[in-house]
Amino acid sequence: MTTGFVEYRFSHLLKKPLRVSGQLEYRADGVMVRKVESPYQETTEATADQVRMTRAGKTTRTVSLQRAPQLRVLLGSFRALLEGRLQPLATDFELELREEAALWTLSLTPRDDKLRKYLARIEVFGRGGQPGCLEAVEPDGDGTLTLLGAPAPPATPPPSRAELERACRAGLPGPAT
Amino acid sequence: MKRRGWLLLGGWCVLLLAGVAWIESGLKVSADLRLFMPAPRTEEQRLLVQNIGESPASRLLLVALGNDEPATLAALSRSLSARLRQHPEFGLVANGDQAPLAIPEVLLPYRYLITDSFDAAPLDRVRLAAELEERAADMASPAASLLEEWLPRDPTLEMLHLANLWQPRAEPHQFDGVWFSADGRRALLLVETHAAAFDPDGQTLALDALRAEFQQLRGSSPATLTVSGSGYFSSVIKNRTQSEATWFGTAATLGMIALMWAAYRRFGFTLLGALPLLSAALAGLAVVAALFDSVHGITLAFGFTLIGVAQDYPIHLFSHLRPGQDPVITARRVWPPLATGVASTCIAYLAFLVSGVTGLAQLACLTVTGLAVAGLTTRFLLPRIVPPSERDPADSAPLARLDARIGRLPRPYFLLILVPLAAVAVLLLRPVGFWQNDLSKLTPVPTELLREDAALRREMATPDLRYLLVASGASEDAVLTRLEALDPSLSTAAAAGTIADYDHAARYLPSADLQRRRQAALPEATELRSALQETLAALPFENELFEPFVQDVAKARDLPPLTRAALSDTPLALRVASELFQREGHWYGLVSLFGVHDPAAMAALAAAHPGITFLDLKSASEQLVAAQRSYIILCLGVAALLLVVVIWIALRRWSRVLRVLAPMVLTTLVIIALLRACGVSLSLFHLVSLVLAAGLGLDYALFFEHAADDAAEQRRTLHALLVCSLSTLMVFALLALSTVPILQAIGITVSLGVISNFLLALLLTRERA
Numbered sequence: 001m002t003t004g005f006v007e008y009r010f011s012h013l014l015k016k017p018l019r020v021s022g023q024l025e026y027r028a029d030g031v032m033v034r035k036v037e038s039p040y041q042e043t044t045e046a047t048a049d050q051v052r053m054t055r056a057g058k059t060t061r062t063v064s065l066q067r068a069p070q071l072r073v074l075l076g077s078f079r080a081l082l083e084g085r086l087q088p089l090a091t092d093f094e095l096e097l098r099e100e101a102a103l104w105t106l107s108l109t110p111r112d113d114k115l116r117k118y119l120a121r122i123e124v125f126g127r128g129g130q131p132g133c134l135e136a137v138e139p140d141g142d143g144t145l146t147l148l149g150a151p152a153p154p155a156t157p158p159p160s161r162a163e164l165e166r167a168c169r170a171g172l173p174g175p176a177t
Numbered sequence: 178m179k180r181r182g183w184l185l186l187g188g189w190c191v192l193l194l195a196g197v198a199w200i201e202s203g204l205k206v207s208a209d210l211r212l213f214m215p216a217p218r219t220e221e222q223r224l225l226v227q228n229i230g231e232s233p234a235s236r237l238l239l240v241a242l243g244n245d246e247p248a249t250l251a252a253l254s255r256s257l258s259a260r261l262r263q264h265p266e267f268g269l270v271a272n273g274d275q276a277p278l279a280i281p282e283v284l285l286p287y288r289y290l291i292t293d294s295f296d297a298a299p300l301d302r303v304r305l306a307a308e309l310e311e312r313a314a315d316m317a318s319p320a321a322s323l324l325e326e327w328l329p330r331d332p333t334l335e336m337l338h339l340a341n342l343w344q345p346r347a348e349p350h351q352f353d354g355v356w357f358s359a360d361g362r363r364a365l366l367l368v369e370t371h372a373a374a375f376d377p378d379g380q381t382l383a384l385d386a387l388r389a390e391f392q393q394l395r396g397s398s399p400a401t402l403t404v405s406g407s408g409y410f411s412s413v414i415k416n417r418t419q420s421e422a423t424w425f426g427t428a429a430t431l432g433m434i435a436l437m438w439a440a441y442r443r444f445g446f447t448l449l450g451a452l453p454l455l456s457a458a459l460a461g462l463a464v465v466a467a468l469f470d471s472v473h474g475i476t477l478a479f480g481f482t483l484i485g486v487a488q489d490y491p492i493h494l495f496s497h498l499r500p501g502q503d504p505v506i507t508a509r510r511v512w513p514p515l516a517t518g519v520a521s522t523c524i525a526y527l528a529f530l531v532s533g534v535t536g537l538a539q540l541a542c543l544t545v546t547g548l549a550v551a552g553l554t555t556r557f558l559l560p561r562i563v564p565p566s567e568r569d570p571a572d573s574a575p576l577a578r579l580d581a582r583i584g585r586l587p588r589p590y591f592l593l594i595l596v597p598l599a600a601v602a603v604l605l606l607r608p609v610g611f612w613q614n615d616l617s618k619l620t621p622v623p624t625e626l627l628r629e630d631a632a633l634r635r636e637m638a639t640p641d642l643r644y645l646l647v648a649s650g651a652s653e654d655a656v657l658t659r660l661e662a663l664d665p666s667l668s669t670a671a672a673a674g675t676i677a678d679y680d681h682a683a684r685y686l687p688s689a690d691l692q693r694r695r696q697a698a699l700p701e702a703t704e705l706r707s708a709l710q711e712t713l714a715a716l717p718f719e720n721e722l723f724e725p726f727v728q729d730v731a732k733a734r735d736l737p738p739l740t741r742a743a744l745s746d747t748p749l750a751l752r753v754a755s756e757l758f759q760r761e762g763h764w765y766g767l768v769s770l771f772g773v774h775d776p777a778a779m780a781a782l783a784a785a786h787p788g789i790t791f792l793d794l795k796s797a798s799e800q801l802v803a804a805q806r807s808y809i810i811l812c813l814g815v816a817a818l819l820l821v822v823v824i825w826i827a828l829r830r831w832s833r834v835l836r837v838l839a840p841m842v843l844t845t846l847v848i849i850a851l852l853r854a855c856g857v858s859l860s861l862f863h864l865v866s867l868v869l870a871a872g873l874g875l876d877y878a879l880f881f882e883h884a885a886d887d888a889a890e891q892r893r894t895l896h897a898l899l900v901c902s903l904s905t906l907m908v909f910a911l912l913a914l915s916t917v918p919i920l921q922a923i924g925i926t927v928s929l930g931v932i933s934n935f936l937l938a939l940l941l942t943r944e945r946a
Contacts, residue, residue, distance in 0.1 A: 011321070014717045015717050018313070
């Protein structure tokens with residue numbers, strides 16, 4: 001299962017949002033692969049117990065998920081989403097599903113206090129059987145917005161966060177495509 | 178008994194009670210096995226003696242919780258370790274639920290002095306640009322939200338770098354945030370006790386605390402607790418030895434009472450017969466309490482066994498009592514052989530006094546004092562309080578028949594040649610393994626416990642118990658410098674697979690010199706700010722974002738070097754304290770080794786670095802024991818010569834001296850030959866038992882010899898020695914049944930000695946009436 005993605009990172013540490021695009025892949029052996037193709041090349045592979053990140057021309061970094069429990073919950077939830085299983089999701093998150101005709105929004109709020117320090121909620125926007133956008137919102141307002149399977153919006157002029165969120169809520173294809 | 182007798186008895190009892198009070202207040206019982214190791218002479222021996230049972234590895238208890246749902250076990254593991262961390266008995270308690278080891282917040286600027294990140298290339302403009310470019314990419318990675326919090330203060334991720342560096346290479350599996358066995362059925366914990374591994378009492382206290390907390394936290398769960406580790410073993414062995422010793426002690430006392438009753442048919446004799454032994458024990462204890470700081474439990478247990486010989490003394494007196502003779506006269510008549518026996522036995526034990534082994538010196542002190550007091554009690558106190566005798570053993574008809582039958586037996590003088598020849602033959606046929614040097618073989622751990630231990634150690638990756646590197650120096654800093662010089666070789670060894678992993682204090686606390694060099698290489702604040710400004714122009718980060726970083730680097734440039742003392746009350750302190758410490762004015766740094774595949778390579782590595790010693794705790798302690806034993810045997814040789822002199826002074830004729838010595842010498846050869854023929858390797862405890870048996874043989878021979886050709890006196894002596902040898906045989910045959918190897922070794926050796934000595938003295942020493 002492979003899908004293209006475009007991801008925007010909004011952070012108060014940054015002068016302007018970051019934008020990366022590439023491919024997401026969920027392999028048959030259960031490994032999740034996130035391949036960034038632009039503006040640089042980076043591959044992140046997540047197995048059940050470790051994450052390995054390789055950047056072109058740089059050394060490989062490996063993080064054991066045993067030592068990063070928050071990351072493990074986060075990746076576990078992605079895996080559950082990809083497999084369409086709600087049960088494992090419900091153990092780590094409070095779930096809320098809002099539906100409007102063919103459009104739906106699944107809201108996930110972490111139950112674990114430690115995780116809540118880094119993550120306020122995740123919203124998954126979808127149309128029919130397909131999730132289209134994924135937004136992770138952090139307690140300080142920072143966040144990441146990922147557009148799935150959509151044709152990449154042009155890099156300039158960059159869309160604002162509000163525009164992107166509106167587009168996600170309305171069901172993609174989003175703005176300025 | 179006359180009034181004077183009662184008064185004497187009462188006075189003596191008061192004296193004994195005073196002795197009890199004195200012992201109560203002055204005697205400290207210790208369980209430090211090092212009391213049985215020779216005093217160290219070289220630096221290496223000192224390190225060895227210090228580290229046996231005291232290294233961090235040996236003080237670890239391995240704990241497993243099982244038999245319930247994993248989630249319940251995980252919760253139990255968390256609550257148990259939280260409780261244990263509050264206990265005074267425990268140091269480090271690890272179950273996987275703690276945050277990785279990190280620098281405490283107040284010491285954070287020190288990270289630039291601890292990290293090795295900028296040793297090869299300094300933190301200059303080029304390096305900074307490369308790092309920040311990476312961080313920008315990190316900001317778009319899934320880990321961004323985790324990194325953001327510290328990014329302004331730590332853009333080169335030194336905290337992460339150090340946490341990774343300090344993480345053990347191998348860690349147990351995890352479930353629900355705590356360590357679990359690979360099969361997911363048992364939660365695992367590592368608990369460091371403050372008590373040394375050889376301190377069974379301290380270990381028992383710690384284990385009791387652990388079990389009590391577990392019971393309380395478990396509630397209604399069926400969960401079970403499994404413990405393993407060196408300290409646990411020493412507690413198990415001690416408890417088993419103690420319970421067996423108590424059981425044998427009770428059985429022997431009952432048997433002794435029955436035997437005394439059968440021999441004399443007088444209750445008073447049985448009671449009074451215990452008086453010399455009781456006096457001996459109390460006097461011996463009192464002297465040991467006065468001369469030594471603490472006495473080892475083994476000294477006590479073993480010492481009482483040796484003093485038990487004193488039970489023979491009143492028997493000699495009682496068997497020679499007859500109606501119409503004042504007991505004081507009887508005592509005067511049995512005194513020459515008795516005194517010779519006591520004196521020569523004491524001389525033999527004096528050899529242990531100068532052995533250089535504290536535990537043996539205590540043993541000698543206890544025994545010599547005890548035997549002397551028992552002898553004197555029998556000579557001067559007992560005859561004045563013993564009730565007058567109503568019958569003479571010499572008149573006993575069965576004894577007379579037995580005596581006659583013995584008289585008809587042939588005298589096996591050929592044994593004087595045959596026994597030595599047979600002994601030499603056995604020793605030639607079994608030349609290997611004469612001595613047992615491995616002290617642990619005397620107190621072996623049951624195999625099922627060893628299997629459990631091996632299984633838990635496989636899961637938990639604990640440091641090696643046998644091999645250790647030690648850096649020593651005049652100061653904390655000198656030791657750290659030596660560890661730093663050693664570190665590259667260790668790292669190479671770990672990469673090559675010679676060892677699986679290693680740990681030492683300098684990984685957490687660099688030497689002052691290294692810290693100063695790192696300080697000098699750090700950029701000044703203005704320099705760093707301008708480098709940042711230039712770099713950030715091309716990067717998405719806010720312009721003033723990294724000011725906290727600039728502040729920390731500036732602080733790090735001015736800090737006094739970090740020391741062990743400055744770490745106190747931080748999580749690092751526990752780790753560093755057990756690996757870097759001061760003893761007797763000297764500083765030591767231990768290098769824990771994990772999975773040592775090639776000990777010889779580690780020994781060579783240590784030899785190549787000044788101030789580093791490779792310790793093989795097992796083989797070095799064996800060598801030490803062996804070297805010490807040669808010295809003890811030399812002392813025993815000197816004692817044997819002295820003993821011959823004492824006997825010559827007592828008997829004045831070489832033919833008599835030879836007749837008295839023959840049974841004892843032959844018996845010693847018989848015992849050694851039999852033990853070796855059965856494949857037994859001799860230990861220090863066999864050696865002491867041989868001396869005990871020899872002392873018995875000497876007594877038997879002296880009394881048989883003393884009876885000369887007087888028929889009535891011979892029958893009284895036969896009566897006395899039958900009672901003596903039967904009682905001694907009963908006690909030691911019971912010990913020979915023990916499952917504890919020390920007790921068994923003593924029991925078998927002495928039992929063989931009693932039988933052989935009695936028969937040989939009867940047939941070789943005793944004259945025909």
